[in-house]
Amino acid sequence: MVILVTKWFGSFILDEKSGRILDKRLMPKDAQEAAEKLALMQRGGILDEERELVAGKEKPNVSDRRQSELGRPMMFDSSFIKASDYGFDDRFMHDVMVGLGKLRTSEPVPRDRNLVQAIRSLDDQISTINLYSERLHEWYGMHFPELADYAHDKKYAELVARFGDRDSIKEELGIDIESIGADLDDEDLRAIMDLADTLDRLYDDELRTEAYIQGIVEQTCPNMCAMLGGPLAARMVSLAGGLERLASLPSSTVQLLGAEKAMFRAMRSGKRGPKHGIIYQHPDIHRAPYWQRGKIARALAGKVLIAAKIDQYHGEFAGDRLNEELRVRVAEIKKRYPDPPKKPQKPKGGKPRNRGGKGRPGGKPHRH
Known part of the structure; x- marks a missing residue:
């Protein structure tokens, strides 16, 4: 099996087992051209050289998720491929990285x-x-x-x-x-x-x-806006640090955005953590009884994450469908959990029941 590996100085096709380089395409020796190719890679693009190397090969493995359309991403240690072995020195790398920095900082701001x-x-x-x-x-x-x-x-x-x-x-x-x-x-x-x-x-x-x-928010996040409304959708994107990062988060993190302080405080104290963050502002959550809020917040976070992914990758509008699916799920939660959970009864005398050892019904005695 072969694997595609791209370094800052070139792209390589290697035998995955032996690590032997089968073919390569090196970066141009012009620092500006090399910087432009690296900028394309950082934006998630595929280099022409990478496509040439995998042409005619049956779905090789790749070492970077960016190259997923060319093959299956795999972990691969390519540290043995040295730039100096191909005529690229530290001075050239410095010039390339300076050029890359200038290109990225001058790009239009999303x-x-x-x-x-x-x-x-x-x-x-x-x-x-x-x-x-x-x-x-x-x-x-x-x-x-x-x-x-x-x-x-x-x-x-x-x-x-x-x-x-x-x-x-x-x-x-x-x-x-x-x-x-x-x-x-x-x-x-x-x-x-x-x-x-x-x-x-x-x-x-x-x-x-x-x-x-x-x-x-209506222009960049139409699906999130349809689900959360403009102000709440904007705050979710802000708390995540951008739409791209929000779309990459797990739904459990989306559910707790804005509650980081409470979460870390609970971790330090050993108490129960929060069930929702700023997503609590959604009417389906803050109008629900307290015992249903965590479940509704979990369902909403999952739908919001789907909406964020659609918005990030410019998919077709699905806000109405997602809202309907959420409405059905909220109705199921309200029907399944109509009453608050019963609090555990304290044993007589106010002392906690022994959960192990001799005092536990059916439990085995401690061995000495």
Whole structure:
């Protein structure tokens, strides 16, 4: 049996048992050309030289999953194939790797990578908005504390930024109440209005970022978007570090994305680990009784993983079918587990029952 092995300096066909090289195609001695071929390999492509080497051979083995279309991937130790044996020195390797780095960094950024950054930007905006909002309520509350009962979030910031003094705001809202707040100097009120104006613009920025994220996720992840909705699908991709990585994860990891801290805390303490991460935000999970949530989360994670794979490899839209399959599975879980599990009864006296040795019914005595 022969095996195809590709190193940075060439591709080789070897006898798998003896390790004897039967044929080879070396990289060009031009560093830029070699770098371009390596870049193609890193993007998952197949080299023309690799196809030439396996042409006419009946499904050889290959040493890299990237070459799966040419043969069956197998582990193979090719460390004995040295670059120096074929006229490639360290200086040339350095030039090739520098060229490869320049090529990869100048490639167009996939849209799902932009999605990861956009979600993190949105989180930063939300954190900043919360800080500014807390400061504005505390500061302006000294002048008009009752406003918090009539306006919230963006509306609160907008009213303070536009009108400032409480009498104008009361007139705008059409309310007639007596405030217990203190009067402020014009200079102090102006400083508060500047803060409110900044907060108001931050709310606008947040809306634009959310619309941008929704557009990306609908374009790049239509199947995930159909299953989870835009915001949750975007956060799943962000937590995984990109759509490609998400599509390569096992479903158990997809199920726990966002719950890493709780999982490691449970591992250290020996307690039971979490059953779901951010996927809990899906209505089928957070509306279900607690004893059904883990099973539903497992079913949803499996469907989400299928959707991610379809989106990553640009398959046909299957979101409706996956949603229907999930609906059937959720119905089965609800029918099969309608009642909460019974808690184990404690033995009389409150002491735990001996599970082994002489105290165990039918158990054998310890040997000394």
